């Protein structure tokens with residue numbers, strides 16, 4: 001168990017690292033960020049920063065020796081980076097969580113192996129594989145690169161009329177997974193923390209709406225049946241336990257069917273705090289960032305209880321120009337990530353609105 005005053009190392013310098021470092025500071029912990037990026041959002045709020053590539057083993061070793069635990073704020077940490085760090089200090093969540101979630105085929109096979117529902121899927125290494133899988137799974141289907149996809153990048157929907165070679169070209173002929181198309185009614189996520197002792201604390205299920213493949217609005221509670229919510233939380237708990245996970249993780253799911261026949265289909269696991277959990281900063285008794293810090297320090301988890309009905313809206317690109325109007329709005333809580341350049345599609349901040357329970 002770490003003591004207040006200990007130092008957390010964070011691989012990655014984005015807004016997730018920034019909000020984790022802010023939560024750590026509230027608990028008297030220090031953070032050291034390791035990022036290849038100059039002027040990163042996380043570095044602005046941390047005492048110590050190393051700016052170096054993830055492949056720079058000398059810099060990584062010095063970083064790992066100077067901190068008490070290392071965590072990461074993105075799932076594409078190279079395996080060798082994880083190995084170098086793990087040899088010198090504890091990496092939380094561990095290498096297993098990274099390996100499973102970095103590769104969509106590994107991830108879907110793992111989830112299906114737990115007996116949880118997923119889209120039907122097949123591994124794809126060639127146009128011939130893709131033709132065979134399309135014949136089996138039907139159209140439409142979604143072809144995704146196994147690695148490095150996010151926010152809809154590295155994937156293509158294959159409808160009638162697109163031939164297999166065109167689709168495989170569209171994702172750069174990389175190792176891929178083909179998924180049957182899931183006709184869902186809504187998209188939800190479970191953000192949960194798992195402690196060193198195996199305890200689990202999940203936030204209420206979040207309902208997520210996307211715009212241009214990027215998260216736009218999260219609402220809690222989700223408009224789902226209570227049994228669907230329980231199934232979602234149970235699925236997340238099973239995933240956390242099977243990964244022997246320590247820290248916060250997120251499971252993105254589709255809700256299918258309706259009325260009495262509603263169910264969930266697991267889409268993706270993020271081994272980290274998540275955009276759909278940003279509402280917990282004001283909307284829950286313990287934020288996802290504090291939960292992550294507590295878990296990786298070996299501390300007891302806090303209460304994930306919700307304070308009211310919550311809406312979190314992302315400020316993407318020029319949306320952040322509305323900051324003055326948001327400041328003037330009673331009850332709206334503005335977060336800006338300190339990014340200087342508002343490129344289209346870039347997450348610049350978010351705003352949380354809570355309707356408190358009477």
Ligand code: AMP
Nearest residue numbers: 119142150151152179180181182267268
């Ligand atoms: P992902 O990168 O896996 O999170 O996918 C990005 C978005 O594409 C999801 O949020 C869904 O809206 C959509 N999508 C992904 N996979 C499927 C699927 N198998 N069936 C239908 N829609 C999907």
